[in-house]
Amino acid sequence: MIITNSSDAAQLLRQGKLVAIPTETVYGLAANAFNSNAVAEIFAAKNRPFFDPLIVHTHSMEAIGTIAQSIPQQAYDLFTAFAPGPITVVLPKADSIPDIVTAGLPTVGVRIPNHPITLELLSELDFPLAAPSANPFGYVSPTTAIHVEQQLGAKIAAILDGGACQVGLESTIIGFENDKPVIYRLGGLSIEAIERVVGRVELSINQSSNPTAPGQLKSHYAPSVKLYIQGTEADLDYSTCAYIGFDTLHPAIPQANQLLLSPTGNLTEAAQKLFAALRTLETMGVTTAIAAVFPNEGLGLAINDRLKRASA
Ligand code: TXA
Ligand code: MG
Numbered sequence: 001m002i003i004t005n006s007s008d009a010a011q012l013l014r015q016g017k018l019v020a021i022p023t024e025t026v027y028g029l030a031a032n033a034f035n036s037n038a039v040a041e042i043f044a045a046k047n048r049p050f051f052d053p054l055i056v057h058t059h060s061m062e063a064i065g066t067i068a069q070s071i072p073q074q075a076y077d078l079f080t081a082f083a084p085g086p087i088t089v090v091l092p093k094a095d096s097i098p099d100i101v102t103a104g105l106p107t108v109g110v111r112i113p114n115h116p117i118t119l120e121l122l123s124e125l126d127f128p129l130a131a132p133s134a135n136p137f138g139y140v141s142p143t144t145a146i147h148v149e150q151q152l153g154a155k156i157a158a159i160l161d162g163g164a165c166q167v168g169l170e171s172t173i174i175g176f177e178n179d180k181p182v183i184y185r186l187g188g189l190s191i192e193a194i195e196r197v198v199g200r201v202e203l204s205i206n207q208s209s210n211p212t213a214p215g216q217l218k219s220h221y222a223p224s225v226k227l228y229i230q231g232t233e234a235d236l237d238y239s240t241c242a243y244i245g246f247d248t249l250h251p252a253i254p255q256a257n258q259l260l261l262s263p264t265g266n267l268t269e270a271a272q273k274l275f276a277a278l279r280t281l282e283t284m285g286v287t288t289a290i291a292a293v294f295p296n297e298g299l300g301l302a303i304n305d306r307l308k309r310a311s312a
Helices: 006-014 036-046 062-066 073-082 116-124 145-155 191-198 267-281 300-310
Strands: 019-021 028-032 055-057 087-092 107-111 158-160 172-177 180-185 226-229 241-245 258-260 288-291
Touching (some): 006 028, 006 116, 006 158, 019 145, 036 145, 073 087, 073 172, 073 191, 116 158, 145 158, 145 267, 172 191, 180 191, 226 300, 241 267, 258 267, 267 300
Parallel strands (some): 019 158, 055 107, 087 172, 241 258, 241 288
Antiparallel strands (some): 087 107, 172 180
C-alpha cells in the first residue's frame, strides 16, 4: 500500500509494523529500532542474514543520545557539517538498541536522513527507526516507491511515497579506529567533502560477511543480465548488448540499447539515475550489458564501486 501521510506511517510503526520510507539516498525498510520483534520482521521480509547490521535513523543530534553511548568530537563535527545528509557514522551502541539491530556488534551506524517527510515522521515518533535499504537481500537498492512496491509490496504494511531519491546512492559509512576516521562504504557523500572536515581518512571497504567487520556483499541486481565493466568484456556481440554510460555513447552498441546517465557529464546526476538504470536493463530484452568506467573522483568512486559489485 502506497501512502503519502507521515502520521499514517507513524501509526503503523507504533504498532510494530514495517513501513518503507523515502530518504535522499535510497528507500529504507523501517521498523521501531527499540522493538526486536519488529526488527526481526525486517530481516525476514528482505531475506537478509542476521550477521548484516542495520543503520539506525533519527531526526536530530540530540536524539542520538538514545542510540549511541557517546559522540566523539570528530563524529560531532561530521554531523554538524553534513547532517541531515548522506552519511552514516558508526558509534558505540547504547543499551537501548537491541543486539539484533547491530548483529551483536558493540557499535551502531547512525544516520540523519535528509528528506522532509521522513524527518517529519521521525520527529512524530518517540523511537528511532532501524532501516536497511528496502530491497530483497542482494538486489539493487530502490530509489522510487514503485521499486519497493514491485519487490516487497506484499510483505510490508505500507510504503511512504516521497518521490524519487535525490542522491540515489546509499550513505557513506564512516567510523573511528583508535580515533582515526575509517570509511567502511563509499556512498552519496564524497571522500573529498569528508576530508575537508576530519582530514585524511583511511578506506576499509570490505566485501566480507565477517560479523566483526561488516562489509557489503556482491549484488546480483539483475539475474537475467550479465554486466561487464567496460574493458573487461571479451568477444561480445555488441548488437545484442546494452550499455550504461556516463556522457558518451558507446561506438559499437545500438543507440536504442544505451542509457547515458548524464549527457552533460555531471556525476551527481549520474548517481541519481544509476540504480533505476540497472533495473531498466532487465526490461530491455538483452542478456549482456557493459557499464562505463566513471571518473574516479567525487561520487564517481561510489558509482564505480556499485557497478563493480553488480558485475561480480
Ligand atoms: O543510505 C543508506 O545508508 C540507506 C538508507 C535507507 O538510510 N541504508 C542502507 O542500509 O543502505 P543497508 O542495510 O542496505 O546497508 C547498511 C550497511 C550494512 O550492510 C553494514 O555494512 C553497515 O551498513 N553497517 C551497519 N552497522 C554497522 C556497524 N555497526 N559497523 C560497521 N558497518 C555497519
Ligand atoms: Mg542495502
